[in-house]
Amino acid sequence: MSKFWSPLAASLVPYVPGEQPKDKTYVKLNTNENPYPPSPAALKAMEDAVNDDLRLYPDPTCDELVRAAANYCGLSPEQTFVGNGSDEVLAFAFAAFFDPAKPLLFPDITYSFYKVYAKLYGLSPKLIPLDEEFNIPMEQFQGEHGGIIMPNPNAPTAQLIPLSEIRSLLERNPDNVVIIDEAYIDFGGQSAVTLVPQFPNLLVVQTLSKSRSLAGLRVGFAFGSEELIDGLNRIKNSFNSYTMDRVALRGAVASLADEAYFRETTDKVIATRERVARQVKELGFRSTDSKANFLFIEHPAIPASELFAELRERGVLVRYFNSPRIDNYLRVSIGTDEEMNTFVGALREIVE
Amino acid sequence: MSKFWSPLAASLVPYVPGEQPKDKTYVKLNTNENPYPPSPAALKAMEDAVNDDLRLYPDPTCDELVRAAANYCGLSPEQTFVGNGSDEVLAFAFAAFFDPAKPLLFPDITYSFYKVYAKLYGLSPKLIPLDEEFNIPMEQFQGEHGGIIMPNPNAPTAQLIPLSEIRSLLERNPDNVVIIDEAYIDFGGQSAVTLVPQFPNLLVVQTLSKSRSLAGLRVGFAFGSEELIDGLNRIKNSFNSYTMDRVALRGAVASLADEAYFRETTDKVIATRERVARQVKELGFRSTDSKANFLFIEHPAIPASELFAELRERGVLVRYFNSPRIDNYLRVSIGTDEEMNTFVGALREIVE
Known part of the structure; x- marks a missing residue:
């Protein structure tokens, strides 16, 4: 102290x-x-990005990467946000969407950073206990609250929530933001990005750290309605105009292209x-x-x-x-x- | 909205x-x-860092870069912090050191991001007007307040505050944190890092974006007493464990070495x-x-x-x-x- x-x-x-x-x-x-x-194509793109242009600021709006990620998910650039790792994206999202006046719901056993973000922004977590088999009791995520976040698959339990249950969750909670943290989705799950066009309250967070082998590069994404992406940009542009460096931007674009x-x-x-x-x-x-x-x-x-x-x-x-x-x-x-x-x-x- | x-x-x-x-x-x-x-040696180091190890997380404590920056300034690693550009470092510092209950003092004409950070953290800025020649009236930075920040040289006025006046400022305000934002110090000023050992309330913020030609890489520093650096790390580790990517870490170390x-x-x-x-x-x-x-x-x-x-x-x-x-x-x-x-x-x- x-x-x-x-x-x-x-x-x-x-x-x-x-x-x-x-x-x-x-x-x-x-x-x-x-x-x-990482993808050899991504490594090549990063090597190419190590050049004299590093004297110049990166594109603060990350246009090229935003377009690439949007396109990859079948969404528009206005529905897409990129950040310095999904941890940064989550930090911005906690600030942008969760109301300190109401409880924030997340599972009792989950990514342990959620509690830390809640403390950082003065939020009041209400932990929903997993059952004995570590299933998330989805029906308990409703009522009067200030927002919901959960990973899918959950960490560290590794268990998947079916997309149909995510859909029901969104339908039951139309007035609050629901964040689905999909750090691990590519290893066997079905992403909720397909639900973005139907649910203005859904934010899906992803990362290049796991399935794209780029933990050392720090690239994360969020996908959501235009108003949610606007909200994220308000926080980001009150914090750091240039969160993504030139090498990371180029490497990320090339990684997404190497299917x-x-x-x-x-x-x-x-x-x-x-x-x-x-x-x-x-x-x-x-x-x-x-x-x-x-x-x-x-x-x-x-x-x-x-x-x-x-x-x-x-x-x-x-x-x-x-x-x-x-x-x-x-x-x-x-x-x-x-x-x-x-x-x-x-x-x-x-x-x- | x-x-x-x-x-x-x-x-x-x-x-x-x-x-x-x-x-x-x-x-x-x-x-x-x-x-x-950028320095050719820095570019070479970054090229070398574009390798398979990018699949691994970077060092969250940025040890190598922290040591290099500390050594460069004649300080200890415990007096040194690194971040994703000095804007991120400033954002963390505003959160770590400024008390919302008291006014935060900064010049009326200065880096326009300070107002934005103040809003982000619910702080109450008290703007101290520059005189007609854009000099900062240093003697007005005292009394009951929650902290002080100013750039040296100031932006966008480009004018330098002599180190002796920074020292007096620190002596007059022993109970509050004083942040000197030295983004432009290398173009003709004398850095206040030499005052860090004497003033536990001093935080000096620097960047590789300007004098090191690395705006595109996003690397910033803070130098201060161990307790101030601890405070920054508390915020950083409540926000994003890995703010610096592997390429930036290596490039920054090499840049500092190419005097x-x-x-x-x-x-x-x-x-x-x-x-x-x-x-x-x-x-x-x-x-x-x-x-x-x-x-x-x-x-x-x-x-x-x-x-x-x-x-x-x-x-x-x-x-x-x-x-x-x-x-x-x-x-x-x-x-x-x-x-x-x-x-x-x-x-x-x-x-x-």
């Missing part, structure tokens, strides 16, 4: 990201990165996930039905904290959340087949 | 950046970009500024004593709005602010000697 901090700064409980260890080389399965490199590579690498991650899900079950683990690029697993006898430490000792880094209800689970990102063989091998050693 | 906007979003008056025209090629002197390309190139290009900009300042005076213009990479000029007979339009017609883009007291001035970025010859030639045509 410092006497120089504002009341806001003093009140915050900042987010703690998964560790990026520097002590040695790990099989790194702790931050849901893609094990495959074949995207399909190929995403399919590989999905195939590996399905195989590893079977293998860990054979080792006695319980696993949720993952439609993301990670597994969420627990062992009936060995505490997750112990598994985490034992895996780490064997050079395998996974994510452990010391939080109520999920403190016996591990979140394990899907790596290459070779990395996952190392993981499964280490797990077998520990279990046996 | 939309029923889906939060009260905050509805209340904002977003910043409007200088235009980035796409209709034709201009001699672009409107956004204070550096006319010289010779930095000196050479900065000296060229200064020499051109001094020459053009003389030339415009010979054409009958009044010019402030610029220590920045731009001139702030007015003509006694021809309205600035007219000059702006005439210059634009001749393919020269400068910045015109339609604001009280400065609506007869043009802000003209310093380009290459060739660009400035075009500018002076156009001006001569218009005036004669």
Whole structure:
């Protein structure tokens, strides 16, 4: 605490990201990165963007990327927003759409940054508890409130909400903004972007960090009605005119254009996930039905904290959340087949 | 206005950046970009950073860049913060240090984003009027208030505050944070970073956009006491864990290391500024004593709005602010000697 901090700064409980260890080389399965490199076309475009024009400001409206993303989703540029990673997009969205005077609804077990954003903007979260199988009780998201946010698939549980239930959710809550955070949607889900034209209250947030292998570039999107995108731009243009650098803008456009590579690498991650899900079950683990690029697993006898430490000792880094209800689970990102063989091998050693 | 906007979003008056025209090629002197390309060593480092590791998140604490910037300024990493352009750093600083319950002091003529940030965080600005020569009345920055911010040199007036006056300002205001925004300091000023060890209430903000020719990369810094840097990190980590991408981090480190190139290009900009300042005076213009990479000029007979339009017609883009007291001035970025010859030639045509 410092006497120089504002009341806001003093009140915050900042987010703690998964560790990026520097002590040695790990099989790194702790931050849901893609094990495959970015599209070669995207890398080429970024190399080309490293030139003398970097002396000039980037396009503050990110026109080229906005058009590319809009086009990819079958929407208009006016329905599309880009930002410096989907975390920035979410931060803007919390400020733009959620009313501090009313409760903000989200699942009790979910992306832990939501609570942090709520604190940053003085919002009052009302946590809706997942059921025993970690399903989101969708019917409880209604009534008098100031907005709804949920990831689909949910994190860290990895479970998918069918598009039909998202539609019902939007129909039940026509007067509030509903944000669907689709960081992991490409690994087995159906995106809600198709619902944008029908629901002016829907904002869909996506990222290039996971399925596009560009976590290191910081590019996120939001898709929604023109009035919602306007709202995001009001916040963004009150915060930072130029959130996206020239290299990121060009790399992102090229990445979206390389559909074949995207399909190929995403399919590989999905195939590996399905195989590893079977293998860990054979080792006695319980696993949720993952439609993301990670597994969420627990062992009936060995505490997750112990598994985490034992895996780490064997050079395998996974994510452990010391939080109520999920403190016996591990979140394990899907790596290459070779990395996952190392993981499964280490797990077998520990279990046996 | 939309029923889906939060009260905050509805209340904002977003910043409007200088235009980035796409209709034709201009001699672009409107956004204070550096006319010289980035350091070749920085470009090389960025090219090298465009690789498969972009699939991985960047270092959220930006250790390597923080150390490089700290070292450059003779400070410790704990006294150093980096962000996605100095606009982002300023946005975090407004949130971290300024108390909504007390007035925030800044000059009436200054970087126009300050008003926008104040609105974003519900602060109450108290504008201190510059005198007739656009000097900042430093002695008026004291008394009961919630913080102080000013650029040095000031923008768009280009005038420098001597370091001794910054020191007195800090001594007079020991209980509040004083932010010195040094976007333009390298073009003729003495940085206040040397005062950081003595004044726990001082935050110095800098950028690679101007003197380092990297506006397109989005890199900004803050230097201050450990408790101020902690405060910035609390806000940043409640907003976006990964604000800096891998390419920007590497390019910034390499740029800071290339002192010779930095000196050479900065000296060229200064020499051109001094020459053009003389030339415009010979054409009958009044010019402030610029220590920045731009001139702030007015003509006694021809309205600035007219000059702006005439210059634009001749393919020269400068910045015109339609604001009280400065609506007869043009802000003209310093380009290459060739660009400035075009500018002076156009001006001569218009005036004669």
